[in-house]
Amino acid sequence: MSIEQKKIKVWDIPTRLFHWLTVGLLFSLWWTADSGEMEWHQICAYSFMVLIIFRLLWGVIGSETARFSDFIAGPKKVMAYVTGKKTSPVVGHNPLGGYMVLFMLAVLSLQLVSGLFSSDDIFTEGPLYSMVSSDVSRWFTWLHKVNFNIILACIILHISVILIYAIRGNNLVSAMISGNKKLSDEELSMLSNTPKMASSILAMSLVLILSAVIGYWLIAPIVAFL
Structure with missing residues (x-):
């Protein structure tokens, strides 16, 4: 690290754990569905539901x-970032990454919701399958399969962006592991204050x-069935 750079805390432990647990659970969800282990697929899905709901709440508090x-x-800040006219x-x-986060949370939430009715x-039905007609359930099942392809496209795009930033000298993976980001003295002087971290408790x-x-509602009945 250059002597002209200093580390600041950017990502808290909960956010970092959410990121890496999401990576692990997405792989587990794909593997269990592909291998026909549907009970474990459901357990992974409901565990993932805990993560997604937590992240939505953490995005507020x-x-x-x-x-x-x-x-x-807003559009002005996005354009300023894209054109390199940002002032801080x-x-x-x-700004672009922020919208990507929102889109990813949206498609992941859609995948979870559609699975509840699929x-x-x-042998396997979602816990809310009986609340809709067979035609509606078939539509949700179709959506569940198609939306997974959108998730795969998002993952490919995400990895591609990470590689581009790495080539430019900005290691996003390292920051998401350590929670720290390197800034120059000049960049630090432009910050009004360092990011405030919420309580891990x-x-x-x-x-x-x-x-x-x-x-209690979703996982325990499946575990009892195993």
């Missing part, structure tokens, strides 16, 4: 860089509450 209000930018350094998600027409409490509710 979490650390400064995790909040939607921090990285949802980007600490968390940049059926494989053999608050995050843990949210996860425990969500795990208890979803675990």
Whole structure:
């Protein structure tokens, strides 16, 4: 690291854990569906539901860089970033990255919701399957399959952007592991203050509450069946 650079805390532990657990669970969801392990697929899906709901809540009450209000930018800020006319350094998600985060959360949420109403027409049905007609369930099942292709496209785009930034000397993966980002003295002087981090105890409490509710309602019956 250059002596002209300093590290600042950008990503809190809950945000980083969400990111890497999402990577692991997405792979597990693909593998269990592809291998026909549908009970485990459901367990992974409901565990993933805990993560997604937590992230949506953390986007409101979490650390400064995790909040939607921090990285949802208007058209002017987006254009300023794209054209290189930004007046201050980007600490968390940049304006384009912020919209990518929103889109990813949207498609992942859609995948979870559609799965609740889906059926494989053999053994496995979503917990809300009986609440809709067979035609509606078939539509949700189709959506569940098609939306997964959109998720794959998002993953490819995400990895491609990470590689481009790495080539330009900005290691996003390292920041998401350590939570720190390197800024020059000049960039630090342009910041009004460093990002404020929320309590990890608050995050843990949210996860425990969500795990208890979803675990009792959705996961426990499947585990009892295994």
